[in-house]
Amino acid sequence: MILRHFGTIRGQILAIVAGSSVLTFLLFLLLLFIPGGPPSPPWPWQTTYRVAGVVQMLRATPVDQRARLLDSTQGLGLGIKLVPAATAVPCAGSSLNARDLQTALQAELGQGQPVSAHACGADERPAIQVLVPMGDSTLEVRTARIEHEPPRLSFPFFGALLFLCVGVTALSAWAAWRVVRPLRRLSDQAEAFGRDIVVAPIQEEGPLEIRRAAHAFNLMQERITASIEGRTRMLAAVSHDLRTPLTRMRLQLETDRKEISREKLIRDISLLQTMVSSALAYLSSSSQTEKKEWLDLGALLSTLCDDYEDAGAHIAYEGPLHLPFLCRPEAIQRVMCNLIDNALGFAAHVTVNATVEDGVITVEVADDGPGIAPERLKDVIEPFFRLDPSRSDRPGSVGLGLSIVNDIVQAHNGTLTLSNRVPHGLIARLVFC
Structure with missing residues (x-):
């Protein structure tokens, strides 16, 4: 059951978020404990502030009064004295506490102040020696033997970190729910569509x-x-x-x-x-398997009209003889033949007109037939619609001619409109943008 839950999008998102939250928690704790990590309060800041305060007071005190000032600053685990610069001998040791204290003092006194901190002694908790040059003298500060204090891990600390992890997990669960719910609806709808x-x-x-x-x-x-x-x-x-x-x-x-x-x-x-x-x-008509290529639409219309005229029809073409058009040639020829056949089926004379303006090609097939009632002009484009199913002057018609034309024209980003002529007749207008 659990494995099945983690196979969903929501389960995987929650698993990623929960895993990253736990990893962040453990990494944060690790950074607090490993050697070389950031200094843990209060070390070395209390000692840093004391040493920096003494240095700043000595700088502002005349040389002959510095010894009296140093006597008043003794204690609190610090040994402070002024020694001649020539006799100041740094200890040879080094420790993590010494490096932390030196870094903090340089940040407090300024990078231009030469400060050095050394470990004195070879035991596990050596004392620290701080040397601060002050003219002809050197301020030597020795700290007591201290131990690197562990982080202060209290309930507020753990509570804040736990609240962070829980908050991130809760918000992630809500976000996952927001994503999964529409996906679930989509999958349910797809399954229902397969049945109904x-x-x-x-x-x-x-x-x-x-x-x-x-x-x-x-x-x-x-x-x-x-x-x-x-x-x-x-x-x-x-x-x-x-x-x-x-x-x-x-x-x-x-x-x-x-x-x-x-x-x-x-x-x-x-x-x-x-x-x-x-x-x-x-x-x-809607398969669109034929590839598009350039067609001379003017030559096609002129040739079709000539063929119909040779067969005895009264038809004429008016328009440019050369009209380049990117289309599916066989489909466009089927469109023109259907429109001309429909016009010749109900009229004695047919005129085909083609124009182009600003890249828009317009083709009109006009006849002098009886026309169509205005309220039926849109209906005749629908599949299987016939104005008079019982008439026998056009046997075999199932009402698909104009539907085929409309589908092909729309596939070429064009429109088909029908309108009545005055005094009588019908105009089929094709517009290709």
Whole structure:
């Protein structure tokens, strides 16, 4: 159970914080005890202040009165005397206490004052000799034999250190909870989304990285849900429309007629092929597997219009003959063919116009057909929407042409808008930024 807890993010964060707090506590105690560590109060500061005070008073006292001043400063474990500079002989020993006292005196008297401290004696606790030059004389101070005092480890000290460790651990636990809670919600939501596609978006909270992950997950849910719903509707629509030609073909084959209408079978087969091709085109319109490359859009539109005109359609192109456009060529050609086919299906004359201004390319496919009711202009772009499903002038249509166009245009950072012409007709406008 404990190992499982430490396998979580919260457990690992708490383990790191707790381990670092304990290590800091032990390291702090170690620094207080090891030799060479910082001087522990009160040593050497009390002795330092006494010696520094004597030195400062001697400097301010006339030479003939210094001996009387020294007599009044004897005691308290210090032996103080003035000796001629030539007869001042430093002790040969050295100790940690001597070095601590010399460092403290230099800090108190100033770095320009030559001060030296030496250990006198070879035993474990030698006395300390301090030599301070003062003109022709040298102030010699001898301390009693002292012992390096241990740190004063009292309850307030341990209480403060313990409070620090507990406070850091508590704040770290709260921070870990703040991080883990949105992650747990995200994982629960992902698991629920695997069982039920229709799931409400999760709340975007927590640190910036987790909010970004939650936002990306919500977008993924929306896209997957929309994709599944679209394909479900497509299968339902195609399945419904396939029944009519399949039923007719089966009736022809099951009747006792000796002669089967070959033309009717071919027409129904063509109808089935058209429906399947439309469905496959819709499924592949958002794949974006085709690489982008430069295309002469003006030449493409001019060539398409010429081909349709050669086939007997009344169509004309107006615009530049050379119009460079970075796109997916096959997808853009499919867009233009769908728009032209839709226009020619309901109109006698079609005009294709292309313009470019400030890097924005606009392509319009205008016809003189009946147009579309204003309240239905946005509906016809939706998948499987047909204004009149019962009409037979365009067999095989499942309402996917404009949906395919819209998906491809959006993949090229463009927009598709439909508007009615005056007095009649429809304009399909593509704008690529």
